Amino acid sequence: MTTDGLVLVVGSGIRAYREYLLASAAQRRPVWLLDAVEPTWQHDYAQGATVVELLDPKRLLPDQDLLVKTAVDLAAEHRIEGVFTYDETLVVTTAHIAEALGLRGLGVSGAEHCRNKQYTRERLTAAGILQPRFSYVTTDADARAAADEFGYPVVFKPRGMGASIGVVFVGGPGEVADAFAMSDLSSHGGNPLYQGGVLVEEYLTGPEISVDGATFDGEYRPFFVGRKRLGPEPYFEEVGHVVSADDPLLTDPGLVDMLAAAHRALGIRDGVTHTEVKLTDRGPAIVEVNGRLGGDLIPYLGRLATGIDPAHVAVDIATGVRPTLEPTLRRSVGIRFSYPEHDGRVLGVTLPAARPGLLEAAAMVQPGAELRLPPEGYLSRYAYVICAADTAEGCEAALDAASAGTAVTLEAL
Template identity: 60%
Template sequence: MTTDGLTLVVGSGVQRYREYLLSSAGQRPVWLLDATEPTWQRAHIAGHTVVPQRDAARMTPDVPALVAAAREVAAAHRVVGVMSYDETLVVATAHIAEELGLRGLTVAGAENCRNKTRTRRLLTGAGLVQPRYAHVTTAAEARVAATDFGWPVVVKPRGMGASIGVVRVPDAAAMDAAFTTAEEASRGGNPDYEGGVLVEEMLTGPEISIDGAVQDGGYQPLFIAHKSLGLEPYFEETGHLVSSDDPLLTDPALLDTLERAHRALGLQDGMTHTEIKFTDRGPAVVEVNARLGGDLIPYIGRLASGIDPARVAVDVAAGIPVRPVPTRKTSVGIRFCYPPEDGTVAAASLPGPGSLDGLVEAEQIVPAGAVLRLPPRGYANLCRYALLVCEADGPADCSDRLDAAQAAADVRLELG
């Protein structure tokens, strides 16, 4: 297939965390379907259609309106593909692909990823390493399931991302509060996935994420990020580290798990972000997301490997065969800075790029006056005040450099 024609991009996301993707995708003609008029997006797009959300407060897309808008664009232009890197829009994007006869995830495949209960059922049925799980609607039911699985357990919403509402529960006494946190978090997103929570057996071991491409059912990884977690008992993702020559990229057991998981979920064409935990039973799939990773993981993956994930995504959407090969050999990591407690930012102090070995970026990501709330009152963008990016020849040195940069960062809060 030739590369002329438009690729529809559904949703643009938050500028700081997603502009680099739209900028790269926009090196080919792209048409943006978004809920608001574009501002910073205009530099990267050939055109746009505004499609208001069905429920803006809960980020609920209007799927029929998005499909109708896509159909109108296709009536006036040659549309060769459709893609999204927004978790809340992957199902809508699949509806568009099916309506226009484009390559992409099917609606069933996207739902299999978006609905974590379906993910668990299908992966367990395929014989993949999975935690025991139960979908429950009350804290009492959650305690029964947890007692059966053995404490500690994990509770989580069915349809949220970025570890929102995910809690480690050590014992029965802590379940009421944990259930409330997870259940209330589910009501902050799409109502299709609210109500009840998942209770899961606690898996232990190091955790990674893999951004990969699926074409004609064949899976290939782009890069692997080693994840740092913090703020227990919550699973806040505090940082990620990518090495272009990570030996796990050719690990037979991991690759077999990834291929089988994608087949079990019915994923034929598209981009995915898969989270894996290495347990004493082997690699266990935590979840498969039907889009590229968040938290700037694709960005540091591009810095470390030279592979541009947005360009890969555009090619996959258009049906152009991809064979991504690293052009760089380095390790790059990102670390997010959190306040010690809730408060309003008075001032932040960060080391300057170049002032420490390997520090290439240091950015305050909230202004003075921003209110920061730690989990469970706030997650991700609501509780971070800065990000740091470091580079080194290998992962151990990169991790040490991130530690040094984080130690040099500080924030002054106004409390109350």
């Protein structure tokens, strides 16, 4: 038996969106990777890797028994000090691993209460926490009845998808049948435990934010607030985010107290979460709570804006160390994703020239890639820009200017 003090990372994710997290985790503690494919770029960061099915190839179910057994076998050969994931589909499985090894984590029930949006709604309703009125339905007739009761507009969404996949704005009764069919169909692209049926939710008005927070020994604290920019209705794709180190919402008592109460209601013990919130005229209302760090490079923006490393926070909590959440930088950093105006096959991508405030610009597709806009496709981004400024307003202006310098050349599909 070795005594190398490893942290298990379950699933490495898509390189463009998650490499920075794996790299930072490896700086904090030695990392061993559980992944479905042989490592390539991951070799730069992992001490070792075990290739194992993360999802059952026949049923697309997380193969918890196999993954837990693999982790237990590894623990017989190495000293495992923590386990975490930043992959939405593996949150529950990772919680099972943590419990089997006696390690800190969200807890299986806490992970399930986050992963299944129906469970989230039920738990938060019982706790009296502000959120949309909702109903889980399995037919378009029941969807119509729920929508009529709540009053239009409403939102349809699957129970267990991420990245706003299958989330639809429904403006009136005539849109219900098509919206239900699209949202229900979208649910069949993920875990069968959450397939079929649709959550009908009251539409909340107001700006939307995201909050990455840490729970340690049951104590919740936010450390990044992201201000979102959403794409055109009827869909809810996120096309940009800005994180400011001095965002006043980080210390807003109403928001922070509500988030802490929500995490207690969901039974979250230890770990990082990404909570989406609408700032309504009735107060902050929870859209959803995800049992992992945010996507869309939001945690990366937070690191650039505040100096707080989100992977260090996740590793520290997983290994029983109270995380340091005090900023060492104070600026605003944002990202803007570029989408095509219509479906097409990529011939080439143009990026902006260097300019004040522009930190990064990158193409997200290669020539030959097919881009399809919702509802035929999702996350059809061809490029992104990241900008920094002293203020959020200055950051948005820099993002506008840099985005204007991006372009894509397409041929018809």
